[in-house]
Amino acid sequence: MAGLGSSISETDLDRPSIEEYLAAESIRESSKKLLLRDLLDISPTLKEAAGAIVDDSFTRCFKSNPPEPWNWNIYLFPLWCLGVVIRYGILFPVRVTTLAAGWIVFFAAFFPVHFLLRGHNKWRRKIERKLVEMMCSVFVASWTGVIKYHGPRPSIRPQQVFVANHTSMIDFIILEQMTAFAVIMQKHPGWVGFIQKTILESVGCIWFNRTESKDREIVSRKLREHTQGADNNPLLIFPEGTCVNNHYTVMFKKGAFELGCAVCPVAIKYNRIFVDAFWNSKKQSFTTHLGQLMTSWAVVCDVWYLEPQYIRPGETPIEFAERVRDMISVRAGLKKVPWDGYLKYFRPSPKLIERKYELCQPLQFLVKYKQN
Structure with missing residues (x-):
């Protein structure tokens, strides 16, 4: 107890x-x-x-990454100065002369064909396509472009649309020199706008203004009409809607993926060893951007034409767009980010x-x- x-x-x-x-x-x-x-x-x-x-x-995603300086000692600085003299004193004048000569030849052939062959639309379209391809080749030559294309060349057929990642307006020029695409593009002022209205409309390009809501409905209708035409040029769309710095891919708009036709992905990757091809349109004009390219050593680029893709049963257009973006990102070695590219221009x-x-x-x- x-x-x-x-x-x-x-x-x-x-x-x-x-x-x-x-x-x-x-x-x-x-x-x-x-x-x-x-x-x-x-x-x-x-x-x-x-x-x-x-x-x-x-x-x-929208910043230019300047290259690291390599002219930091007494041995490399003279070589850098010699390079500046060659690029600005020799290459740049030669390239400007080449570009000017190309424009003279182009206009001398384009306007007679455009106005004199109005009653022969088939022949006029074929000649205008070749002239536009030729002029784009002159542009690429003015940068000493070294472009390597992978995969089968696009052909003209209905019910297909090509989509590509977007780094600069020169994406269109690089693709156009091989195939006369009809591109969906933002309206631009100045000499670029003049080319859009007088020349590029001849290959079926469609223009829009991202600030106009009515333009979206019109563009959507024109897209469907264009994909139905058997003789229309292949349709090219940059679904990101803005230029990204070739390190990332932003969200794809679903417009190109709800047309009910084949979607052909195109992956574009620039080599920054000679020049950064990213066009920061908020900080520089396209003329300044071209001057930067024409004073560089070369523009080096790889283009991959990937297998056509179709929307799967039960797959939404948004899921289809993400699947195609995955393919382009993997092929070009780009990082995916979940942002809408229009936030570059419009804040909430x-x-x-x-x-x-x-x-x-x-x-x-x-x-x-x-x-x-």
């Missing part, structure tokens, strides 16, 4: 009293409130940090931000209620 009494007393001593239990619970609740208050205090900082990370991940509206804020109001009220 003495042993049992001793055991009971030891258990009673180890068990906390009601006052101690309530005090521990009070301390625990106070700690939770302090932790919640600290988290709420740093939430703006966390929000800014997360926003900076997201913004950095997005803007990284204040109304959308306010709407998202209102959705978070009940959660904020609940947090404040628990804190009190």
Whole structure:
């Protein structure tokens, strides 16, 4: 009995009293409130940090990456100076002369064909296609372009559309010198706009303005009509909708993937050893971009024509677009990112931000209620 009494007393001593239990619970609740208050205090900082990370991940797709300087010592600097003299003093004048001569020959042949053969559309189209291909070849020669094409050359047939990743407007020129594509392109001002209206419309190109919502409906209708024509030039679309710096691919628009026809992926990869071919249209004009290419040593590029793809049963156009983007990214060695390229031009509206804020109001009220 003495042993049992001793055991009971030891258990009673180890068990906390009601006052101690309530005090521990009070301390625990106070700690939770302090932790919640600290988290709420740093939430703006966390929000800014997360926003900076997201913004950095997005803007990284649209930044030019300047090459590392190699003329940093007394041995390499003279060679660099010699290269500058050759590129700007010899190559650039020769390239400008070549380009000017090419334009003279092109206009001398194009306008007579365009206006004198109006009643012979078949022959006029065929000659205009060859002239456009020739002029694009002159452009490529003016950069000393070294282009390697892989896969079968595209042919003219209905119910097909070609889609490619987009680094610069020269993507179109590089592809056009091999096949006279009809491209979907943003309207441009200046001499580029003049070429669009007077020359490229002859090969069936379609222009749009991304700020006009009506243009989207018109372009969608023209796309369907173009893919039905047996004699129309192959249709080329850059579904990213903007130029990306050839390290990433952004989200593909689904328009090209809901036409119900074959989608032929084209992967383009530029070699940055001689020049960065990315056109940052927000910081430089296309004329400046061409000047940069024409004062470089060469433009080196690989183009892969991949196997035609068809939408699978039960597959949505968005899933189809992602599957094709996977193929292009893997073939060209590009990283996929989940961003919409139009965010390069359009930021979310204040109304959308306010709407998202209102959705978070009940959660904020609940947090404040628990804190009190």
